[in-house]
Amino acid sequence: MLRQASSAALSLLATRPSVACSAVLLPRSSAVLGARTITAASPRASGLFEGLVSGSRNCLAKAITLVESTRYDDKDDASELLSMVLRSSSIRQYKTQDNFKSTFRIGLSGAPGVGKSSFIEQFGLFLIERGHKVAVLAVDPSSARTGGSILGDKTRMEFLSRHDDAFVRPSPSSCTLGGVARNTNEAILICEAAGYDIILVETVGVGQSETMVADMVDIFTLLVAPGGGDELQGMKRGIMELSDLVLVNKADGVLAVPARMAQMEYISALKFMQPVNALWRPEVLLMSAAEKKGIDEVWNSMKLYYKTMYDSKSLFQRRAEQNKTWMWRQITEELLWRLRHDPKVKASLLQLEESVKNGRITPGSAAEQVLHQFIADQQVRP
Structure with missing residues (x-):
């Protein structure tokens, strides 16, 4: 079969x-x-x-x-x-103060409320001051019931969204799993064609398993907040083991000491994980978007990562593997679209769905029947 x-x-x-x-x-x-x-x-x-x-x-x-x-x-x-x-x-060529020889795609992920939008606002303005053009692709969660999205991330970036050298685009996730929208990968290419050399991809507030953004960016950055769990929480596989850089945000005021403790715990946790690339060991940095502290250290770490990956040719090898991954995801989506819109399959789906709901047939058996009918129908077509 x-x-x-x-x-x-x-x-x-x-x-x-x-x-x-x-x-x-x-x-x-x-x-x-x-x-x-x-x-x-x-x-x-x-x-x-x-x-x-x-x-x-x-x-x-x-x-x-x-x-x-x-x-x-x-x-x-x-x-x-x-x-x-x-x-x-x-x-296409890019000439900036930091002498980048290609675009730089930066993925930013983290739990809801960790300060992703606040960090992007300050980080984007910092990059523009250094001669970069910044595009922000912010993915907003869509309602599982109505499909609607507030698309409110742009309102949190009041100054960045109005800058001539910045472009902020909120997009609905459309209930796509993985923290990004279905066409975010294509949107990155379009922003690069428009001359933006730094692409920031902000995911929806995610948990430990939503890691799809790592398959479309050059560096995957995870934002965490102080008091987000003990060392065992940091050791859990998933989003942590794919991170190239971990930023402990809100390291200010009464949270300054807890932030340093969280930094040490995440550093310890990362020792038990295999790095994504043998040439780079993930770093854990302290920062405060509210007080604009640590932004330059974050950028210096990202520049070092870029230089390491570019000089070793790993940057474009990673992009090539990402293209292959997205090709297969596109194949999956295309096949599912064709399956749902096949006339003969649509004619029998309602009856099969009713049988599944009433317990007369198992979901697995119904799926086998749908696939068998779909494949048989395609094989008899000229």
């Missing part, structure tokens, strides 16, 4: 265009996908791309909205836009 599913999966990807990036821009007059014809770059995609490379914030916002769109008729334009972005990435 699994072998049949694997062989059918590869053939299914030719029946519906994907929003995933493609390095090849197909001529609009010759390429055919399923029943639809993909022609040369559309005026919409071309216009957005020209706006991106010229630095238009309006086009940047529209481009991210396009790749985030779930509308079927937006997928062609999104794919074409991302193709042009990828082709332009190899010739």
Whole structure:
């Protein structure tokens, strides 16, 4: 059954265009996908791309909205836009005060209320003073009941969001697990095409298992607060073992002493974990976003990490592995979309769902029937 599913999966990807990036821009007059014809770059995609490379914030916002769109008729334009972005990435150069030779993607994660947005506000302004252009992709949690999001992170970044060299984009998680939105990876590429060399990705408030952001950034930074648990809590696997840098925020006032204790406990806990990269040992630093303390030490540590990874060529090796990971996630999403929209499967799903609810059939057996019907239907198609 699994072998049949694997062989059918590869053939299914030719029946519906994907929003995933493609390095090849197909001529609009010759390429055919399923029943639809993909022609040369559309005026919409071309216009957005020209706006991106010229630095238009309006086009940047529209481009991210396009790749985030779930509308079927937006997928062609999104794919074409991302193709042009990828082709332009190899010739793009960045010149900043810190002499970075590429963009730097920084992931920021932590529990709710740890101070991620406050840190990004001060950190982003600090980076702009050093000559960088900063894009912030802030992911807001979506309601599991209504699907809505407040998108309030931008209001916490009052000064950064108004700066000419900053771009702050809140996006709903749309109930996607892992702390990020489904199209955050594509949004990073678009921000880089618009000339932003530092990309900050703020996740929703996460726990120990939401680590998807680590698969799309160069450095994964975990923010913790004093009094967040004992040393055993820090030793738990998951988000801690993927962290390249741990920041103990709110190290000020009455929390200064607890913050130092937390720092020592996390340092001790990290000794029992295998580093993500053999060339880098994760550091635990104290800082206070409220009092703007420790920001320069954080940046110095991040710069050292960047130099270490860049000089060893590990930076782009990591990005290459991340691209492969996201390819398979895109395949999974595409197959699930096709499964849900297959006419024959949709016709039998209601009856199967009712049987599962009434206990006449197990969920596993119902899933087997759905997959068997879907694969059989695809195999008989011309």
